[in-house]
Amino acid sequence: MLIVFFVLMFINMPIAFAIGIAAMTYFIRTSDLTNMLAIQQFVTGTQSFPLLAVPFFVLAGHILNVSGITSRLIKFSNLLTGHLAGGLAHVSIVLSTLLGGISGSATADAAMQSRILTKDMVQRGYSKGFSIGVIGVSSLITSTIPPSIGLILYGFIGGVSIGDLFMAGIVPGILMCFTLMLTVSIVAKKRGYDSDIVVERPTAKELLISFKDCIWALLFPVILLVGIRFGFFSATEGGAVAVVYALLVGTFIYRELNWTNFKKAIYDSVQDNSMIMLIIAAASIFSYVIAYENLPRTASELITGITAEPTLLLLIVLFIVFLAGLFMEATANTLLLTPIFLPIVEQAGVDPVHFGILMIVLITLGGMTPPLGVTMFAVCSITRTSVLEFSKGAAPFLLAVLILIIILVFFPQLVLFVPDYLNGS
Template identity: 40%
Template sequence: MSTEIAVALIVMLVLLFIKVPVFLSVIAGSAIYFFINPGVSSMILAQRLVSAIQSSSLLAIPFFVCSGVFMNYSGVTRRIMALCDILTGRLWGGLAQVNVLLSTLMGGLSGSSLADAAMEARMLVPAMERKGMSNAFSSVVTAASAMITPLIPPGIAMILCGSLANVSIGKLFVSGIGVGLLLCAGEMITVSIISKKRGYAPSRDKRLTWREARPVVMESILPMCLPVIIIGGVRFGVFTATEAGAVAVVYSIMLGLVYHELDWETIKNGLKETVLSTAGIMLIIGAASALSWILTKERIPQMLTEMMLAVSANKYIFLLLMNLFLLFVGMFIEGNAAMIILVPLLFPIAMSYGINEIQFLMVFIFNMAIGSLSPPMGTLMFVVCGETKCKLKDFIIESIPFYIVLIVELLALTFIPFLTTGLVNLLY
């Protein structure tokens, strides 16, 4: 490794650790490399920053961000929550089960785990506490369930990974359905066991009649059609993943008009929120492209591949080492930043081991989701605790059973490729 790349990486990591915005940290590290390396033109930095965000596949990001914003403004969340209560009200934990299922269903609509966590912390945690659940338990369930969002299509993480690794975003969407449902089931079982032990009773003790449930089910049908439209349209070639984002925007606006909860002022606010969110993501992507060019020029991926193959030729050993590394990184660096820096490094190594590209990327995303819940810098942990005023110490202690489930499921995804590729092979 040259002195220039070592200095650039040190500068970038130091800036990330002192919480300088991700795009500024990466650009600063990249700029240092170009300025202290006389053999490389600094014009390349500007070219990479601009060219990276011109990929047509990245158009899916603003579209899905926009559709998620409009879904939240259209009263969809409230209607889906009522449906979740019908489906899980008789299970131990009551509203805690609603919390987990709501994140799973809203993941197919919003695509943002932080937005999902903040929304549920405001809507559900106070109600859960009124039902006798502790503040720490309610906060942990909210944060852990929000982890499901990036795994359910159209999660922004899957769009980013697919673009960085040049892998079909449609296939990642399909794989995400199985992985997201697996995590949902694991968390619901965990909630049920804890709730039964502590006496967190179900919301109701009798089955609702169809006449009672019918209004709620009918109101939730239209929102729940969106994930079906996206996956079905992409799979059968009606539209690409990018075009699916545009379809989602139109559909979300139509829902808002049908429910009479979307007016011109709300649309303007939604578009403003979309622009701000998208700009942040695109700045990170542009900065990461410059860093990827530097790493490729310095042959860092090839060097790492050779080192890993020298350690072991077994792909499962590599995956285990990668999991340990990513879990550690996720404790300190925000998921999208880690993804943009590490996918170009680790993806070629995984391919040299013959690991399925879909399995590798879904395991990577799962690791980053765990990192978002982990101290000391887990973003989901801070967002939820900021909303609920939960002490970090209480949050960490309460989250131990959920960490056990997450690690078990991570190992299952690592050693059983069918869990990530089975649905993809079935549909494709």
């Protein structure tokens, strides 16, 4: 099964079909299991109440994006950081942090920003590699800021509280924002970006006006977390609340959501959800085979045979996850690797919420790196830039993120502080 899977990946077959066909070969080759069982797993794999959060949040994000949210957030981000060295690169990072609470998708965020900001950054004197590198890597922040689609899928597969994962992602997301901004400042000063451009600092009045203009977008993740924390709705129900909220804001407050924009949001949502759900359905067959063959226990014995020390074991698992992220799409990786590695780290005493944040960040990071990064290919194709040029520009930011991940490994309370505090532990 695994050989067929990697062969299909090598010939560039769509990931959902590669997973599904490879898993079916197992049922065809073995006499112990009927082929109908594979079809049943394909169908039942998507029939889960927590999984309903995915299509709802995807739809809410698309509605907010066509409702004038993005232009307002760009203006606010520009006022906050436009006067700094490498100002437009800082704008991209802050925008990713703010949009993380709306889109939930790193690739969607990077694709949108590369269309809007790249041209202005190049005209301002930044190298093209640097420009799309910071746009691509900064979109990683959306993997931790709620409502992250990756965290929803991890919580669904691993049986981990999605509400706790949402709360745990806040501090790492903010730390990633500051880490990337620090990296931009160092690189920009070293290369002399914006050295001959003087941008006046915004006044408090300008900041306040811009903040009020996009307050409804900024309230979105706050309302979501407060509602989940105090039991007004579950994470799944929060997705439905998000759709209603997006419709109200777009129609009655910003008044930019018309029938044409709404149809576009529905069309884009159907495309995104179809891709995600097809991967989930195919991965359900794959996951059944993994469980049937007792692969988690085998992998656990293999890794724990190397070391039983929790931190070292966690680093080994994360390294394997990172390697997998280099070759596979993030959604598929989450669905395939969670049932294998989560039991191992839990047995070693690692908190599943802590591991979930680190795993989703590393898996998503694989989308920004060669050889098969989906986000990387998206920004390169939109800006017509070579993978080599992107890789050179993104290198300092990738290094900065890896350093932050190592810090989060050794200081788990940076991840667990918010959920522990809000849960009263």
